[in-house]
Amino acid sequence: MNLFADIREAVLAALTDLAAEGTLPQGLDYTNVAVEPPRDALHGDMATNAAMVLAKPAGAKPRDIAEALAAKLAADPRITSAEVAGPGFLNLRLDPAIWAEVTRAALAKGADYGRATLGQGIKVNVEYVSANPTGPMHVGHTRGAVFGDALASLLDFAGYDVTREYYINDGGAQVDVLARSAYERYREACGLEPEIREGLYPGDYLIPVGAALKAKYGESLLNKPEDDWLAEIRDFATEAMMEMIREDLALLGVKMDVFYSEKSLYGTGQIEAALKRLQDLGLIYEGVLEPPKGKLPEDWEEREQTLFKSSQYGDDVDRPVKKSDGSWTYFAPDIAYHWTKVERGFDMLIDVFGADHGGYVKRMKAAVAALSEGRVPLDIKLIQLVKLFKNGEPFKMSKRAGTFVTLRDVVEQAGADVTRFHMLTRKNDAPLDFDFDKVLEQSKDNPVFYVQYAHARICSVLRKAAEAGWDMSDARLAGADLSGNTHEAELALVKKIAEWPRHVEIAARANEPHRVAFFLYEIASDLHALWNRGNEEPALRFYQERNEAASSAKIALARACAVVISAGLGILGVTPAEEMR
Numbered sequence: 279m280n281l282f283a284d285i286r287e288a289v290l291a292a293l294t295d296l297a298a299e300g301t302l303p304q305g306l307d308y309t310n311v312a313v314e315p316p317r318d319a320l321h322g323d324m325a326t327n328a329a330m331v332l333a334k335p336a337g338a339k340p341r342d343i344a345e346a347l348a349a350k351l352a353a354d355p356r357i358t359s360a361e362v363a364g365p366g367f368l369n370l371r372l373d374p375a376i377w378a379e380v381t382r383a384a385l386a387k388g389a390d391y392g393r394a395t396l397g398q399g400i401k402v403n404v405e406y407v408s409a410n411p412t413g414p415m416h417v418g419h420t421r422g423a424v425f426g427d428a429l430a431s432l433l434d435f436a437g438y439d440v441t442r443e444y445y446i447n448d449g450g451a452q453v454d455v456l457a458r459s460a461y462e463r464y465r466e467a468c469g470l471e472p473e474i475r476e477g478l479y480p481g482d483y484l485i486p487v488g489a490a491l492k493a494k495y496g497e498s499l500l501n502k503p504e505d506d507w508l509a510e511i512r513d514f515a516t517e518a519m520m521e522m523i524r525e526d527l528a529l530l531g532v533k534m535d536v537f538y539s540e541k542s543l544y545g546t547g548q549i550e551a552a553l554k555r556l557q558d559l560g561l562i563y564e565g566v567l568e569p570p571k572g573k574l575p576e577d578w579e580e581r582e583q584t585l586f587k588s589s590q591y592g593d594d595v596d597r598p599v600k601k602s603d604g605s606w607t608y609f610a611p612d613i614a615y616h617w618t619k620v621e622r623g624f625d626m627l628i629d630v631f632g633a634d635h636g637g638y639v640k641r642m643k644a645a646v647a648a649l650s651e652g653r654v655p656l657d658i659k660l661i662q663l664v665k666l667f668k669n670g671e672p673f674k675m676s677k678r679a680g681t682f683v684t685l686r687d688v689v690e691q692a693g694a695d696v697t698r699f700h701m702l703t704r705k706n707d708a709p710l711d712f713d714f715d716k717v718l719e720q721s722k723d724n725p726v727f728y729v730q731y732a733h734a735r736i737c738s739v740l741r742k743a744a745e746a747g748w749d750m751s752d753a754r755l756a757g758a759d760l761s762g763n764t765h766e767a768e769l770a771l772v773k774k775i776a777e778w779p780r781h782v783e784i785a786a787r788a789n790e791p792h793r794v795a796f797f798l799y800e801i802a803s804d805l806h807a808l809w810n811r812g813n814e815e816p817a818l819r820f821y822q823e824r825n826e827a828a829s830s831a832k833i834a835l836a837r838a839c840a841v842v843i844s845a846g847l848g849i850l851g852v853t854p855a856e857e858m859r
Contacts, residue, residue, distance in 0.1 A: 279383035280394075280779035282324065285356070285370065286313040289326050292350035301346050302336050313370075315777060322361065322369035323773065329366035340366025377769060378760035380776045384838035385756040389848070391841055392778040396786055397438030403619050404430045406630035407527070407534075408445040411519040412456045414483050415526045415685040417673075418632060421710065422661040423685070424701040424851070426630040427532045428791035429659070431849045436786035441624070442535045448516050449540035449611060455479065456519065457512035461499070463488025464511070468497050481682075487518045526685045531694055531851050538618075543611045552617035552649065553584075553599060553610065561587040561648055567595060586613070591644035613645045620650045627656045628789060633707075636660055657789055661706050667713040692717055695852045699726040702795040702850055720858070722806075725799045729843060730855035732802035735809060736840040737856040739820045739833055748826045755837055758830035765818055767808040771839060774801045778842045791849065798846045805839050 289311060296302045311332070316325040329344035336343065341362055348360035348368055359371040384391045406426020409419045427442070434440045447453075459479040462472035467488040474480045491499070491514060499507045520537070527533070543549050556562050565585050584600035586609075599610045619627055627646060631638065639658045646656040666673035666683055673683050689697055691714055700717045703725055704710045720727050743750045763772065778797070785793035812819035820836045822828040844854045 279380065279387075279391075280783075281376065281380060281776045282313050282780040283783075285324055285372075286311070286326075288351065288354050288357070289313055289328055289347070292347055293328060293332070295350055296343075296346055302332070302338070302343065306332055306335055308332075314780075315773070316369055319770070319773075321363060322359075323372045324370045325363075326368045326370065329362075329368060333366065344368045374764060375761075377772045377776070378763070380772055381760055381763070381834055381838045382756045384775055384778075384841045385752045385834060388752060388841055389845055392435070392782045392845055394436040394779065394783050394786065396436045396783050397433060399439075400437075400625045401439045401441070401623060402433055402626040402628060403441045403443055403622075403624040404433070404628045404630070405443045405445055406430075407523075407532070408447065408630075409523060410447045410452050411516045411523065412452050412479060413481055413519060414522050416682045417664050417666055417685065417688055417712070418661070420530065420685045420688055420697065421664050421701045421706075422630050422632060423527060423530055423532050424698045425659065425661055425706050425791065427530075428698070428702055428794070428850050429628065429630070429789055431851065432782070432786055432791045432794065433789075435845075435849055436782055438626075438786075442533070444534045444537045445615060446516075446520065446537055446539045446541075449544055450608065453512050453516055454508065456515050457508050458504075460484050460487045460491065460511055460515040460518075461507065464491040464495075464499065467492035468500060470500075483522070484515075487515055490514075490518065529686060529689045529694060530698065538615065540611055540615065543614045543618075548618065549606060549610050549614040552614035553586075555617060555649055556586055556613070556645075559648060559651075561590065562599070563587065565596070567598070570595070586645070586648075588641050588644035588648075591647045593640040593644040597641050597644075609641065609645075612642065613649070616642065616646050616656070617649050620646070620654050625654065627654060629656065629658045630706075631658055631660055633660050633662045659706050659789060662704075662709045664701075665709065665711045667711060668715065670715075688712070695730075696726050698851050699729070699795060699847075702792045705790065705792050725795065726852075727858075728806070729798045729802045729847070730852075731858055732805040733840055733843045733847070734855045734858045735805070736820075736836045736843075739836055742821050743829060743833060746826075748829065750830070750833055750837070752837065755830055755834035758834050759827070760831050760834060762828075762831055763835055765811070765815075767804075767811045767818065768835060771801070771804040771808050772835060774804050775838050775842055778845070794846050794849050798843060798850075801839060801842060801846075805836070805843075 290308055293302060293306070293308060293311070297304050297306065311326065311328045313324050313326045316322050328347055329340040332343055333340040344362040344366045348362060351357050351360045351370065356373055356376055357370055358373050361369045363369050404426055407415070407419060407423045409415055415423070430440050430442045455478060459474070462474055462478065463484040465488070466472040466485070491511065553562060563585055564582050566580065566582050567585065579598070579602055581602040583598045583602055585596045586599050588597045589595055597609055598607045599613065600606055616627065629642065639660070642658060643656050646654060696717050700712060701710065716724060717726060722728050740750055781793060781797045785791060808818065820829070820832045822832065847854050
């Protein structure tokens with residue numbers, strides 16, 4: 279049951295009738311007609327902007343359209359009043375019996391309440407994390423991993439066919455640096471002093487890799503030229519790092535469907551095939567780019583290069599794909615990789631990048647638009663930095679210095695549930711502060727605790743009812759007489775429950791899982807408000823002493839709230855708490 283969608287359908291049907299009668303012109307576009315909660319709850323249960331968005335194309339006054347629409351909607355038995363407000367907004371009040379049906383729908387659907395068909399038949403690839411396999415994941419990767427995983431779950435909940443994908447950057451120079459760094463740890467395992475010169479990875483995480491190399495090769499690689507061991511150690515160390523990354527992701531509850539190797543694009547003709555595709559479209563040429571202002575990018579050359587006409591698809595300038603010496607730029611394999619996504623039949627692509635990749639957005643979107651000839655949209659979500667604090671002091675991290683804070687550090691101190699929820703308490707493109715003290719405190723100011731506490735409170739009521747020997751199954755509660763749940767605090771909670779399917783669709787359309795976290799805080803606030811009113815007014819308490827019938831009605835509302843909280847936490851990858859310690 280999506281009450282807002284249902285009432286919107288009623289509004290559209292009424293508008294169609296008005297057009298058939300000649301009150302409105304035929305063929306109006308109703309796409310932007312919305313039905314949503316009013317800004318002020320005192321104005322009604324829902325509001326529609328229909329008259330406001332249709333006035334100009336209809337050549338009519340907004341209030342005239344609103345009044346005609348109000349007259350039509352008055353015939354709908356679910357709508358008790360339709361009042362024109364301001365310049366032409368229409369406020370709707372619903373029959374109180376509707377709210378009991380919302381409660382029953384949540385109980386009947388259970389974990390599926392709020393699931394949408396928005397993405398039915400649409401295959402979407404969500405690529406996230408994709409950290410270089412040169413060491414353990416740090417806190418910046420943590421935020422991207424949580425965001426990407428929650429987004430994938432949100433889209434799945436909204437009906438999309440989702441593939442979670444990790445792109446292993448194992449084809450660039452950084453894995454050669456990894457191999458040289460691992461070789462020094464191998465020398466150390468052989469009893470020699472490692473030479474961790476500048477530019478190598480100094481972290482202790484490579485010590486076990488060096489020991490594993492010693493166990494496999496003995497001392498046979500010592501004093502051999504680099505060409506003899508580089509490729510083999512590169513593969514060995516890369517796999518060791520990927521195993522570490524998989525373990526880190528598992529700690530966070532992240533599981534990928536696909537790990538795609540960049541290296542697999544080289545020497546297989548896939549890069550050539552992607553660029554041939556662009557060439558056939560007339561988008562590849564030989565030329566010399568004007569020097570950009572400011573710092574020169576690493577792929578700029580004064581000499582003639584092979585260029586992609588990305589400026590035809592919204593990029594600032596054309597981009598090099600092959601250097602003058604015939605080697606690929608770093609952009610070329612990324613083009614090929616995204617071409618594989620198009621060829622694999624995905625209808626929509628989403629990339630989750632770190633904020634430092636902001637300059638990469640336009641060229642990547644241009645490449646996908648060109649390769650798919652505009653058929654496959656690419657949405658790139660940038661993840662801003664996380665600032666860590668503990669005991670009032672900031673944590674510092676430096677990957678090359680080997681002193682960075684790892685994902686494992688964060689999860690071991692805060693827990694996976696707290697980490698995941700808190701990483702979604704800000705929009706992805708806004709900086710986020712992660713204070714270990716604050717995320718663990720038990721207060722209203724800590725959204726993780728506040729939402730979990732709401733769910734735990736509901737569970738405590740259900741336990742108390744079970745101890746009394748009462749059947750409080752969802753099926754039993756759905757059959758209770760709910761007509762008495764009419765207090766303003768009860769109505770505020772059930773109206774928030776009714777908003778859940780609408781919020782799922784809004785969040786999924788925008789690819790913004792943080793909206794789910796915000797909604798959960800709001801519904802938890804309404805639950806706590808009703809609980810506190812019960813302390814003052816015993817008739818509002820969920821558990822009514824020695825009164826199973828009255829308790830069933832109240833607990834049905836609480837349980838419907840728990841259904842929504844549990845579903846929302848499931849999208850975020852957080853386990854609902856049944857009790858608070």
